[in-house]
Amino acid sequence: MKQATRWLKKKFIGIVSGSKADQATGSCAIPTPISIPRDEHNISRANISRNAVKVLYRLNSAGYQAYLVGGGVRDLLLGREPKDFDVATDASPEQVKSVFSNCRLIGRRFRLAHVHFGREIIEVATFRSNQESDQRGDRQLENGRILRDNVYGTLEEDAQRRDFTINALYYGVEDFSVIDYAGGIDDLKNGVIRLLGDPESRYREDPVRLLRAVRFAAKLGFVIEPATESPMRQLAALLQDVPAARLFEEVLKLFLAGAALETFEKLRHYDLFAQLFPATEEALTHEDHEFPITFVNRGLRNTDQRIQDNKPVTPAFLFAVLLWEPVRLRSDTLQASGTHPYEALQIAASEVLSEQAATVSIPKRFSYPMRDIWQLQSRFRQHNGKRPQRLQGHPRFRAAYDFLLLRAESGEVDQAEADWWTRFLERQPKGEQQQEEGQERQGRRRRRRRRKPKQPAATDE
Numbered sequence: 001m002k003q004a005t006r007w008l009k010k011k012f013i014g015i016v017s018g019s020k021a022d023q024a025t026g027s028c029a030i031p032t033p034i035s036i037p038r039d040e041h042n043i044s045r046a047n048i049s050r051n052a053v054k055v056l057y058r059l060n061s062a063g064y065q066a067y068l069v070g071g072g073v074r075d076l077l078l079g080r081e082p083k084d085f086d087v088a089t090d091a092s093p094e095q096v097k098s099v100f101s102n103c104r105l106i107g108r109r110f111r112l113a114h115v116h117f118g119r120e121i122i123e124v125a126t127f128r129s130n131q132e133s134d135q136r137g138d139r140q141l142e143n144g145r146i147l148r149d150n151v152y153g154t155l156e157e158d159a160q161r162r163d164f165t166i167n168a169l170y171y172g173v174e175d176f177s178v179i180d181y182a183g184g185i186d187d188l189k190n191g192v193i194r195l196l197g198d199p200e201s202r203y204r205e206d207p208v209r210l211l212r213a214v215r216f217a218a219k220l221g222f223v224i225e226p227a228t229e230s231p232m233r234q235l236a237a238l239l240q241d242v243p244a245a246r247l248f249e250e251v252l253k254l255f256l257a258g259a260a261l262e263t264f265e266k267l268r269h270y271d272l273f274a275q276l277f278p279a280t281e282e283a284l285t286h287e288d289h290e291f292p293i294t295f296v297n298r299g300l301r302n303t304d305q306r307i308q309d310n311k312p313v314t315p316a317f318l319f320a321v322l323l324w325e326p327v328r329l330r331s332d333t334l335q336a337s338g339t340h341p342y343e344a345l346q347i348a349a350s351e352v353l354s355e356q357a358a359t360v361s362i363p364k365r366f367s368y369p370m371r372d373i374w375q376l377q378s379r380f381r382q383h384n385g386k387r388p389q390r391l392q393g394h395p396r397f398r399a400a401y402d403f404l405l406l407r408a409e410s411g412e413v414d415q416a417e418a419d420w421w422t423r424f425l426e427r428q429p430k431g432e433q434q435q436e437e438g439q440e441r442q443g444r445r446r447r448r449r450r451r452k453p454k455q456p457a458a459t460d461e
């Protein structure tokens with residue numbers, strides 16, 4: 001990152017100056033585009049997905065404009081590996097479909113073409129325009145919020161309706177230059193997150209941009225410039241109007257990009273975390289020897305470390321960490337009034353998950369394993385006979401054990417408890433472990449066959 005910033009400084013000092021005036025005011029009228037030729041930037045086709053390059057060439061040879069845009073260009077310029085590659089074109093989604101046999105059109109609110117290459121999908125978006133006057137309802141706004149955004153436009157117009165200056169950089173394979181309409185190169189060089197246009201109306205148009213500002217600031221280590229930053233706290237409540245399913249996707253992007261801890265702290269700083277996880281925020285304010293805060297912090301640090309070590313991270317574990325505090329506190333309260341611990345945890349989990357669904361809805365394929373991770377915690381206290389081996393055979397044992405380690409680290413359970421399990425696992429011969437896991441799975445399958453099919457809890461989503 002440092003190296004890339006140095007490269008950007010060396011290359012662009014004095015070349016890019018189009019947005020200086022706008023930087024002072026914070027507003028961003030689209031300045032004259034600046035084209036950075038191939039020998040003055042570091043993007044090489046070798047670093048771009050072969051499939052994305054193929055899409056660019058195929059669209060060009062069918063007579064359309066086509067550019068790589070967004071995170072692909074931004075991250076390559078910074079010397080980082082892009083997460084995915086997005087393409088923008090003047091071809092309509094239907095025209096894109098007619099160029100590629102491996103193409104599917106998706107989305108109603110924002111129509112897009114997905115070009116499939118095995119497991120890789122290249123997302124192709126038609127240039128959008130910000131034009132308000134639309135007779136056919138292709139662009140629909142309600143109280144300033146975009147409900148539908150399918151009015152197509154030119155490259156210039158497309159650059160204007162993107163979110164941040166650093167995301168409005170275009171790379172084409174016709175001459176391999178990078179086109180910068182909005183001073184994005186300057187902002188990349190200076191490490192600045194700046195919304196295009198008037199910040200308040202851009203947030204009102206799409207409140208998810210509040211989360212995107214935080215995501216990019218945390219992931220890239222950039223600062224949010226004052227005009228982009230100033231309305232954030234005040235507009236945080238706009239997130240209530242965003243569908244819970246979309247927020248689920250955004251939460252995954254926020255916390256699974258390798259900077260979860262930094263992101264969490266920034267979200268809290270801008271009062272955004274409370275909009276996403278109200279029960280957790282509430283629990284975090286009831287500090288108990290600073291315990292709640294450290295648990296979530298440690299869990300997120302652990303997530304970042306796993307990503308850095310290329311280990312898998314499951315959304316179920318992440319959400320189990322994020323919601324444990326309210327679940328634990330409610331379960332404690334229920335137990336204090338005489339409810340059996342097992343039942344108390346079940347009730348607490350159902351309540352918290354059902355309330356959570358109002359803001360960020362967690363699909364059942366993740367909420368079921370979350371419940372398992374929570375419910376298995378009490379079984380770690382049982383060390384007698386074959387119980388430890390049976391617990392070890394549970395498909396969620398590993399996640400539950402990692403969860404136990406986190407609870408011990410943050411002082412919620414005795415470290416000796418976690419150490420007992422660590423020693424137990426060290427004593428298990430590998431082959432035997434696998435055999436027992438297999439047996440446990442078979443046993444469970446048999447038990448499940450015997451049982452009547454269970455109705456999923458209505459409160460899960």
Ligand code: ATP
Nearest residue numbers: 070071072083084086161162163167168206208209
């Ligand atoms: P990532 O590395 O997470 O993929 P990205 O910038 O590519 O970052 P995407 O969600 O893939 O993010 O979106 C691709 C591009 O589409 C963005 O760079 C931006 O130009 C545009 N975009 C995405 N979401 C919005 C939005 N809510 N408002 C305006 N423009 C957006």
Ligand code: MG
Nearest residue numbers: 070071084086
């Ligand atoms: Mg992207």
